[in-house]
Amino acid sequence: MPGSIKDKVAIIGMGCTKFGELWDKGPSDLIIEAVNEALTDAGVEMRDIEAVWVGTLFSGFGGRSLSEPLRLQYKPVTRVENACASGTEAVRGAAYAIAAGVYDLCLAVGFEKLKDAGLAGLPGMQNRTNTHYEQSMPGVFAIMATRYFDRYGLKPEEGKTMLAKISVKSHDNGFLNPKAHLRRKLTIEQVVNAPIIAWPLGLFDCCGVSDGAAAAVLTRADMARRFRSDPVFIKALQICTSPTTGRLTTEYDYTHVEEAYRAGIAAYAEAGIKNPRKEISMAEVHDCFSITEAVTMEDLQFSPRGRVKEDIDAGVFNLNGELPVQPDGGLKCFGHPVGASGIRMLYELYLQFQGRAGPRQIRSPKLGLTHNMGNEPYAPTVSVAIVGL
Amino acid sequence: MERKVFANAWGGFAIPGERAIANYDEDSVTMAVAAAMDCLDRFDSQKVDGLLFATTTSPYKEKQCSAIMSLTLNLRRDARTADITTSLRSGTTALALAADSIKAGTSKSMLVTASDTRLGAPGGMLEQSLGDAAAAILLGTDDIIAEISAIHSITDELAGTWRSYEDLFVRSWEDRMILDEGYSKILPEAMAGLMKKCGLGPKDFNKVVFDPPTDIRRHGRVATELGFEPSQVQDPLNLFLHVGVAGTAMAPLMLIAALEEAKPGERILFAGFGNGADAFVLQVTDAITAYKKKRGLQYYLTNKRMLENYQTYLRWRELVPQEPARRPEKQHISISAVWRERKVILGLWGIKCRRCGTPQYDNGAMSTTPIRVCGVCQAQDDFDDYCFAGRRGTVFSYTQDNLAAVADPPASVVLVDFEGGGRAFFDLTDRDPAEVRVGMPVEMTFRKVHYDRGFTNYFWKAKPLREGG
Numbered sequence: 001m002p003g004s005i006k007d008k009v010a011i012i013g014m015g016c017t018k019f020g021e022l023w024d025k026g027p028s029d030l031i032i033e034a035v036n037e038a039l040t041d042a043g044v045e046m047r048d049i050e051a052v053w054v055g056t057l058f059s060g061f062g063g064r065s066l067s068e069p070l071r072l073q074y075k076p077v078t079r080v081e082n083a084c085a086s087g088t089e090a091v092r093g094a095a096y097a098i099a100a101g102v103y104d105l106c107l108a109v110g111f112e113k114l115k116d117a118g119l120a121g122l123p124g125m126q127n128r129t130n131t132h133y134e135q136s137m138p139g140v141f142a143i144m145a146t147r148y149f150d151r152y153g154l155k156p157e158e159g160k161t162m163l164a165k166i167s168v169k170s171h172d173n174g175f176l177n178p179k180a181h182l183r184r185k186l187t188i189e190q191v192v193n194a195p196i197i198a199w200p201l202g203l204f205d206c207c208g209v210s211d212g213a214a215a216a217v218l219t220r221a222d223m224a225r226r227f228r229s230d231p232v233f234i235k236a237l238q239i240c241t242s243p244t245t246g247r248l249t250t251e252y253d254y255t256h257v258e259e260a261y262r263a264g265i266a267a268y269a270e271a272g273i274k275n276p277r278k279e280i281s282m283a284e285v286h287d288c289f290s291i292t293e294a295v296t297m298e299d300l301q302f303s304p305r306g307r308v309k310e311d312i313d314a315g316v317f318n319l320n321g322e323l324p325v326q327p328d329g330g331l332k333c334f335g336h337p338v339g340a341s342g343i344r345m346l347y348e349l350y351l352q353f354q355g356r357a358g359p360r361q362i363r364s365p366k367l368g369l370t371h372n373m374g375n376e377p378y379a380p381t382v383s384v385a386i387v388g389l
Numbered sequence: 390m391e392r393k394v395f396a397n398a399w400g401g402f403a404i405p406g407e408r409a410i411a412n413y414d415e416d417s418v419t420m421a422v423a424a425a426m427d428c429l430d431r432f433d434s435q436k437v438d439g440l441l442f443a444t445t446t447s448p449y450k451e452k453q454c455s456a457i458m459s460l461t462l463n464l465r466r467d468a469r470t471a472d473i474t475t476s477l478r479s480g481t482t483a484l485a486l487a488a489d490s491i492k493a494g495t496s497k498s499m500l501v502t503a504s505d506t507r508l509g510a511p512g513g514m515l516e517q518s519l520g521d522a523a524a525a526i527l528l529g530t531d532d533i534i535a536e537i538s539a540i541h542s543i544t545d546e547l548a549g550t551w552r553s554y555e556d557l558f559v560r561s562w563e564d565r566m567i568l569d570e571g572y573s574k575i576l577p578e579a580m581a582g583l584m585k586k587c588g589l590g591p592k593d594f595n596k597v598v599f600d601p602p603t604d605i606r607r608h609g610r611v612a613t614e615l616g617f618e619p620s621q622v623q624d625p626l627n628l629f630l631h632v633g634v635a636g637t638a639m640a641p642l643m644l645i646a647a648l649e650e651a652k653p654g655e656r657i658l659f660a661g662f663g664n665g666a667d668a669f670v671l672q673v674t675d676a677i678t679a680y681k682k683k684r685g686l687q688y689y690l691t692n693k694r695m696l697e698n699y700q701t702y703l704r705w706r707e708l709v710p711q712e713p714a715r716r717p718e719k720q721h722i723s724i725s726a727v728w729r730e731r732k733v734i735l736g737l738w739g740i741k742c743r744r745c746g747t748p749q750y751d752n753g754a755m756s757t758t759p760i761r762v763c764g765v766c767q768a769q770d771d772f773d774d775y776c777f778a779g780r781r782g783t784v785f786s787y788t789q790d791n792l793a794a795v796a797d798p799p800a801s802v803v804l805v806d807f808e809g810g811g812r813a814f815f816d817l818t819d820r821d822p823a824e825v826r827v828g829m830p831v832e833m834t835f836r837k838v839h840y841d842r843g844f845t846n847y848f849w850k851a852k853p854l855r856e857g858g
Contacts, residue, residue, distance in 0.1 A: 117717075121792060124717025131734050131752060131838055131848040133816045134800040136716070139790035143804055147786040150827045199789035199799070245764030247814055248749045250806045254786055 004270050009095040010224035010231040011387070013042020013217035016347040019335030020181040022211040027059050027113040028069035030213035034340075035070065035109060038215035042227055049217070050103040051076045053093035055086030055110040056339035057374075058123050066109055083374025084286065085239070086110060087214065087342025088383040092237050094218045104220055110344070111213035112337035121209060122338070138206050138289060139198035140376045145291040146200060147254040152306050157192070160200055162309045163290035164191035167204045169318050170287065170326045174333025176319075176359045181208040181335030205290040210335025214343035216350075230354045235367065236270035236386040238263045246378030255306075257292075259382040260299035260371060267384040268301075271367070276301045280323060280386075281365035282352060284345035286373035287330040296371055297325070300384070319360060327352060327360050342383065345370035349387055390696040392517040398699035399512040406630030410696060411506050411521040413705035413796040414818055414836040417444040418454045419847065420523035421504035422461050422835040424638075426779070428500070428525035430683040434462050437527070438496035439469040441487055443479035443503040443637045447472060448837075448845050450554065457847060458502070460735040461835055463776065469496065477550070478600075479503065480524070480637035481661025484669070487528045488537045498529035505636025508706065510558035518603050519559070520633020524641035534677040535648060535657065537669055541583035544665035547571045550603075564604060572602045572662060577615050579666035580658060587670055589656075591616040598623040598647045599660035599668075600640045605629045623647045631690050637663075644671075646686050653677055684857065692855045694821065704796060714794035722841040733758050737833060737849045739811060740772035748775045748811035752848075775811075777833060781854060782807040784829040789822050801825055805851050815851040830854040 015037025017030050025033075039046060052075055054066040063077030082089040087110030094106035117123050121136055149159035168188055174180040186204060194202035224231035240263040246252030264276070273279045283300070287293035294312070297303045302323055303311045311317065317325035328334050328348035331341060349368035351357045367388040374381045390410055396403035411420060421442055429437075440462070442455040455470035464470075469490075473483040480503030487499035504523035509515025528537075549567035550559050561567065576599060584590060591597075597617050601608035605625050612622045623643050628635070635642060640661035647657060653675045660668040696702060703709045732738045739750030740759075745766040751758045762769050782805040793800035801817035803825070817825060818836060831851040839846040 118715065119717060120715045122717075124720065131846060133752070133802050133814045133850075134790070134793045134795050135788070135802045135814070136790055136792035136800075138792055139788045139800065139802055142788035142790070143786045143802070146788060146827065150786070195791075196789070197792050199791075201788075243764060247804070248751060248764040248812055249747055250785070250810065250812050251765075252812075254804065 005095060005099055005237045006235050006270055006272070007221050007233050008099040009218055009234045010221045011216050011234070011346065011350055012219050012224055012227040012231045013038045013040070013044065014215065014347045014350045015041060016179060016214040016344055017212050018179040019208070019210040019212035019337055019340070019344070021115045023115065025211060027111060030111050030113065030211060031066060031069045031109060034111070034213035034215040035107065038107070038217050042217035044105065044217060044227070046070065046072070048105055049075065049107045050105050051094070051097060052107045052109065053078050053080055053090040055080050055082070055090035055342065056112055057081055057083060057086050058338065059111060059113045082239070082381045082383070084288065084338050085342060085372040085374035085381050085383045086339040087344070088370065088372040088385055089239070089342070091216055091218070091343060091346065091385070092239070092383065095234055095237055098218055098220055104223060106218050107215060108218060108343060109213065109215045110340040110342055112339045113211050114209055114337060115211050136198060138201050141289040141291055142198040142201045144254055144295065144377050148291060148295065149200065151253065151255050156200055160192050160202070161188060162312055163205055163294060164188045165312050166287070166290040166293050167191045167332055170330045170332035173319055173327055173360060174329025177329050177334060180329040180333045181210045182329070182333040201289055201291065207288050207331035208333065208335035210337045212335060212337035212340045212344070214340045214347050216343055216346060232350050232353050232387050232389065234385065235388050236267035236384065238266040238270060239381055239383040240266065241381040242375070242379045244379035252378060254377065256295050257299050257373070257377050257380060257382060259380050260296055260373065260384070263382045263384040264300045267369070267386050271386040273367070273386070277323060280367050280369050282324045282327055282349065282362050283369040283371065284328065284330065284348055285325060285371035286341070287326060287332050288336060288373070290332070292373070293325070293330070300369070300371060319362070324362050327357065327362060342370065342372035345372060346385065346387065353387070353389055390702060394696070394699050395517045404514070404517045408517060408633035409520040409522055409631070409635070409693070410702060410705065412819060414838065414850065415506070415521070416448055416837055416845070417446045417504040417506050417523070418448060418457060419835050419837055420506070420521065421502035421525065422458055424504065424523040424525035425458065425462055425500060425502050427683050428527050429462065432527060434464055437464055437468055437498050437500050439487065439490065439499040440464055441471050441473055441483040441499065441501045443473040443483040443501065444505055445475060445477060445479065445552070445636055446506045447474055457735060460731055461847070463736055477636055477663025478640070478661040478665065478667055479663070480641045481667035481669070482542070484526065484528070484641070485540050485542060485667050488540060491528055491530060498527060501526045501528060503637040503641045505638050507636050508558050511708065515559050515561070515603065518634050520635045522632050522635035522638045522642060524638045524645055526641055526645070532676050533674055534680045535651070535671040535673045538672050539583060539587050539670040540667065541579060541586055542665065542667045543575065543579045543582065545571070545575045546664070547575070568602055568604065568607050573607060573611055576600070576660060576662045576666050577611055579668040580615060580660050583668040583670060584658070589670070591621070593656060594621060594658045595655040596623055596647050596651070597621050597658045598640070598643045600662040601625040601629065601634065603634050605634070642686070648673070648677070649682065649685055651677055688857045691857070694819065716792070716794040719839060719841070722839060722844050722846055724844070727846065730758050734848055737776060737778040739775050739777055741775035742766060742768055743771045743773060744768040748807065748809060750777050750811050750813045752813050752815070777807060777811065778849065779833070780807045780809065781830060781832050782851070784825065784827055784831060785812065786827060787817070787825050789825065803831065803851050805831055815849065817852065818850040819852040824853065
């Protein structure tokens with residue numbers, strides 16, 4: 001019988017840099033800023049931290065990627081990597097170590113310095129033989145949009161309008177967030193008419209490519225109130241990794257992400273959630289592209305299969321809607337420094353629970369969900385975390 | 390591309406017609422493979438005893454292209470391979486060598502390919518008159534449609550055209566001298582020599598088929614001077630107006646055109662020119678009536694995409710430096726990784742699971758080729774080899790990617806569902822982006838995908854299945 005992480009670990013401090021094209025900040029600056037904020041917020045010092053997990057995809061190797069900039073004094077530091085889901089993986093490592101009773105106080109950090117590459121999009125990830133088809137990440141996800149439109153009979157303009165509403169909502173939220181990368185409101189027309197990056201996805205269907213770092217201080221649940229009166233408790237931490245057969249056999253429909261669906265089911269079971277749509281108060285999902293958010297709403301059972309459009313049209317996921325999604329702007333507007341994103345999602349939920357989200361504040365949230373996805377729709381590792389008071 | 394597009398770019402005279410331009414992802418090797426696949430069609434490639442690749446535009450000075458092709462075409466490991474190069478008559482020379490090998494009993498069947506993508510320097514007449522093309526002819530002992538009954542070759546040193554080891558473009562001497570002292574003397578000498586050897590005269594032939602010079606107006610005069618009537622001559626005009634002068638592939642293409650219309654009992658005089666000449670007597674057999682060509686010449690002349698501007702040509706041939714895309718640079722090719730996966734990459738071999746029967750091909754993997762574990766039932770190493778190269782499929786989904794760095798944007802990427810099972814991502818080539826849709830039928834084509842430190846990586850792409858295919 002598998003155990004459960006529910007209510008064993010609490011977050012008592014968090015920090016997050018502003019995300020963006022931070023030309024004058026190096027990886028060390030980002031790490032130090034996020035970690036300092038998290039430590040201060042928790043009211044602890046680095047010497048109190050017993051072990052550290054750090055998630056980054058492109059910006060460092062080994063534990064030294066964190067110990068070096070912070071000159072950590074011989075602490076156990078583990079670098080984890082699970083593609084774009086690396087940030088949540090750092091939290092998971094720290095949380096599990098605490099739940100195992102090995103440590104009382106751990107630090108989880110995610111960071112990425114993407115904008116030193118001089119490129120559009122992400123640095124390269126190729127196979128050894130260099131026979132991979134030519135495709136960008138927008139292209140990989142665009143194929144899901146093409147399929148979604150075709151399967152559910154959406155004309156290109158209908159499909160693009162549905163996706164545009166997702167981006168408009170995230171921009172509305174990101175506009176309210178001083179730490180967001182992209183702070184600008186958009187209209188549906190602007191999104192639909194933006195230059196095509198990879199058909200049918202346009203510029204505003206794609207998330208920001210950003211620099212940034214985020215950090216969390218975790219402790220045992222029974223110790224949490226020694227540090228602060230309003231800790232946030234971990235209710236579920238689940239990941240699911242793909243066998244990547246969706247690109248080999250004709251069974252995969254390419255209109256959903258099976259790993260997200262399964263990670264969601266496992267997380268709801270771990271947290272004791274029966275009706276996600278009703279019980280989840282808010283969610284930060286991995287909206288690397290608008291289509292990803294659309295199918296994720298269905299994968300997480302917020303919307304019935306093939307019917308997310310109705311909920312988008314009804315404003316369900318807007319900040320004032322029934323189930324606000326991306327209250328901080330999401331990857332779309334807060335930005336996506338790969339290794340930092342999973343922890344950034346938690347940062348927003350943490351602020352919301354503590355009533356510190358300013359103009360984005362959601363009224364008395366009970367449970368929040370993060371969905372962090374690494375790799376392509378047919379090959380991902382998806383992590384779903386649920387946190388609450 | 391219409392030849393006037395060249396003239397519009399540089400000024401000066403436009404030769405009539407259009408010329409064939411290899412796609413940006415094609416070279417002499419890939420076109421030879423396409424011709425060979427069309428030629429082999431329903432023949433069992435495992436029964437082919439040898440492969441000759443004739444070209445003056447090999448991508449390698451040191452490395453055998455026919456060895457690459459042998460894996461792509463699934464020939465036996467003991468099938469003899471050779472690249473026959475540097476002369477414009479390499480195509481006919483390869484044909485003669487293959488015929489000799491069969492006659493000597495060394496082999497029972499030989500596949501001869503001839504392919505060229507010669508470059509004329511920008512602004513010159515050769516840029517307009519040359520064309521990119523490939524031909525393939527299978528020689529054997531059974532079910533032959535035309536018997537090679539005699540061969541005669543002569544060698545001549547005249548350097549009418551040449552390229553040194555460092556030349557990109559064809560060089561040539563004054564055309565008047567080349568035509569008068571070279572083409573117009575050497576080619577008739579070989580053909581007359583063969584006729585004399587066989588005791589035959591011009592009236593004994595139904596057709597005379599031979600290489601034109603780059604200025605094709607001089608083609609007919611040679612035939613007339615040899616005593617042939619215009620009606621006997623295989624006119625190169627149609628090929629010239631739609632393809633251009635195709636190097637080593639030119640004479641073989643003209644022979645194929647002649648055979649497509651030949652009737653049983655006809656006799657053909659056939660010759661190729663370049664540093665001398667090779668001449669052949671061919672006797673058409675009764676088997677020609679039953680022979681079913683797969684696609685034939687007209688299919689390839691019809692299925693084309695017109696290039697509208699000269700810049701595209703320059704870009705495809707990489708003749709001008711270009712602003713690089715702000716995208717990650719490709720990593721270096723690993724020779725060991727490519728070698729280890731040669732069958733998967735060059736032959737498009739996947740697996741069919743013996744337990745669940747699912748065909749699978751894996752080209753998007755970071756670390757999973759060759760397939761060791763079935764994606765459906767997880768059976769390990771319990772598979773039969775399964776080749777996807779000749780299989781058709783349909784587009785399950787696609788994108789037109791403007792961000793990916795490609796020579797012919799957008800990158801049209803398709804997720805292909807194969808007939809009989811199996812699915813994989815491929816680049817879609819030879820396509821108009823506007824025609825791509827879900828459900829579109831496609832076939833597989835062998836292309837070059839990457840060049841790194843002198844090494845060309847070949848792989849397969851999907852292309853739309855055209856009418857007549």
